[in-house]
Amino acid sequence: MHDGIPIALGYLVVSFTLGIAARNAGLSPAEGFLASLLNNASAGEYAGFTVIAADAPYLTIILLTLVANARYLLMSCVISQKFAPDTSIWHRIFVAFDITDEIFGITIARKGYVAPFYNYGAMAVAMPGWSIGTLLGIVAGNILPPSVVSALSVALYGMFLWIIVPPARADRVVGALVTASFAASFAAAHIGVLAALSAGTRTILLTVVLAGLGAALSPIAEKAGAAENSAASEKEDA
Amino acid sequence: MQHSIWTYLFLMSAVTFAIRIVPVTLLRREIQSRFLRSFLFYVPYVTLAVMTFPAITETTQTPVSGALALVGGIVLAFFGASLFQVSAACCIIVFVAERVL
Numbered sequence: 001m002h003d004g005i006p007i008a009l010g011y012l013v014v015s016f017t018l019g020i021a022a023r024n025a026g027l028s029p030a031e032g033f034l035a036s037l038l039n040n041a042s043a044g045e046y047a048g049f050t051v052i053a054a055d056a057p058y059l060t061i062i063l064l065t066l067v068a069n070a071r072y073l074l075m076s077c078v079i080s081q082k083f084a085p086d087t088s089i090w091h092r093i094f095v096a097f098d099i100t101d102e103i104f105g106i107t108i109a110r111k112g113y114v115a116p117f118y119n120y121g122a123m124a125v126a127m128p129g130w131s132i133g134t135l136l137g138i139v140a141g142n143i144l145p146p147s148v149v150s151a152l153s154v155a156l157y158g159m160f161l162w163i164i165v166p167p168a169r170a171d172r173v174v175g176a177l178v179t180a181s182f183a184a185s186f187a188a189a190h191i192g193v194l195a196a197l198s199a200g201t202r203t204i205l206l207t208v209v210l211a212g213l214g215a216a217l218s219p220i221a222e223k224a225g226a227a228e229n230s231a232a233s234e235k236e237d238a
Numbered sequence: 239m240q241h242s243i244w245t246y247l248f249l250m251s252a253v254t255f256a257i258r259i260v261p262v263t264l265l266r267r268e269i270q271s272r273f274l275r276s277f278l279f280y281v282p283y284v285t286l287a288v289m290t291f292p293a294i295t296e297t298t299q300t301p302v303s304g305a306l307a308l309v310g311g312i313v314l315a316f317f318g319a320s321l322f323q324v325s326a327a328c329c330i331i332v333f334v335a336e337r338v339l
Binding site for chain 1: 243250259261275277279283287291292303316320328330331332337
């Protein structure tokens with residue numbers, strides 16, 4: 001729980017701005033609270049809110065959530081390797097339910113097998129921080145003046161930049177992919193056929209195409225640094 | 239609004255839940271395919287980049303303020319600023335830009 005407190009505080013701030021995005025998509029405070037309680041995902045929820053705002057087909061939200069949260073699939077694969085072999089299925093499920101970027105981080109930073117109650121402690125403070133922050137964002141978004149809402153609405157993008165820019169600087173392939181993504185996303189938003197699609201559908205298409213190209217042309221090396229590789233090498237230590 | 243928000247939320251939550259739960263319950267060994275591992279590794283960066291731009295210029299009151307926040311955020315993140323610093327700077331840039339311009 002101790003390690004969960006800084007995470008919870010960070011969540012409170014980030015999810016507050018997520019709440020503003022949810023409000024812009026037309027969600028009520030209760031709906032936003034529930035969305036965050038059940039999803040615990042910044043980019044995934046934000047992606048979902050764009051679909052809701054566009055009133056796009058249900059299939060879009062299914063596919064886009066899949067794409068935006070694909071990294072949790074990867075993290076869950078890593079965590080699956082770190083359970084003691086006799087861990088019950090319920091512990092596996094409850095731990096996996098709140099695999100976020102941050103909780104994944106503190107989980108794999110620990111040596112040896114996953115200790116479910118360590119995760120539950122962190123979740124006990126992080127999950128309320130996340131969902132209450134979202135609720136407050138929606139409520140506050142209705143009270144605050146438009147100029148303040150406009151300013152706060154970019155906080156989430158600031159977080160996205162903070163996630164993608166340092167790895168883009170450190171790794172040439174990630175850098176090229178991020179640059180290509182900006183360019184392709186801008187182009188797709190303005191070019192005939194693609195511009196007619198919803199933002200969510202464009203995100204799905206571009207992600208599959210660009211990440212696929214990256215993986216085909218420049219597969220990751222078997223080196224430390226990538227999350228799953230460092231975790232894999234830790235497993236061998238354990 | 240033709241679609242129900244509750245249905246959206248249900249679908250979203252179900253997919254997110256499945257993504258997290260299926261690997262820990264079914265997968266007992268590492269993914270072997272190098273292509274698949276590379277793909278999963280690159281996905282978050284591409285998705286986040288695509289969702290950030292040009293959307294950041296459309297969420298603010300003027301496109302210019304969003305563009306300035308984008309540039310400022312990239313520069314700060316590039317030079318190792320913290321999550322809070324990057325996010326706060328983006329907000330301040332937009333707030334100031336919309337006052338001044």
